Amino acid sequence: MYAEGETELRDLIVQNLESCGFLNKIKAEMRAGVFLAFEEEGSLRKKIPIFNKKFDDFIDTTEGKVVVSIVREFLEYFNLNFSLSVFDPEIASSSPCFSRSDLCKELNISNSDFDGPVLSALLKSKPNSEKREDISLFK
Numbered sequence: 001m002y003a004e005g006e007t008e009l010r011d012l013i014v015q016n017l018e019s020c021g022f023l024n025k026i027k028a029e030m031r032a033g034v035f036l037a038f039e040e041e042g043s044l045r046k047k048i049p050i051f052n053k054k055f056d057d058f059i060d061t062t063e064g065k066v067v068v069s070i071v072r073e074f075l076e077y078f079n080l081n082f083s084l085s086v087f088d089p090e091i092a093s094s095s096p097c098f099s100r101s102d103l104c105k106e107l108n109i110s111n112s113d114f115d116g117p118v119l120s121a122l123l124k125s126k127p128n129s130e131k132r133e134d135i136s137l138f139k
Contacts, residue, residue: 021082028082035089059091069098070119076100077117118137 017023058064068091073083103118104111114121 025082028085032085032089035086035092055091060095062106065095065098066103069103069106070122072097073100073103074117074119 014023037067059068072084072087072091074080075087098106100118101111104121109118109120109121109125113126
């Protein structure tokens with residue numbers, strides 16, 4: 001009976017922590033900590049298969065930096081801090097992302113002309129008549 005009571009109490013605590021978002025925050029911080037630990041040991045990055053060489057090569061390009069900056073700005077705009085705490089260590093870029101204003105300059109959109117994430121402004125700035133395969137953000 002005592003063990004059953006402990007199980008019920010544990011389940012109730014877990015449910016409460018999940019409902020208030022605290023447990024998800026802990027999980028996200030733990031994932032971020034794992035990526036940070038790997039990043040601190042730079043030589044491990046090349047040896048461990050969880051790191052993606054294709055991504056690393058992509059993010060070293062201007063286009064890659066813009067794409068990652070758009071994703072990061074979207075997460076920041078909506079205060080998705082749990083996601084950011086995993087995203088930042090996972091991308092582990094040697095060059096930092098563009099700020100919102102620098103991103104707008106890079107994409108030739110006015111920062112003051114819209115309210116919302118840059119991604120939304122970018123999609124709204126493209127004419128609807130263009131076919132998806134014809135859209136090039138990096139002309």
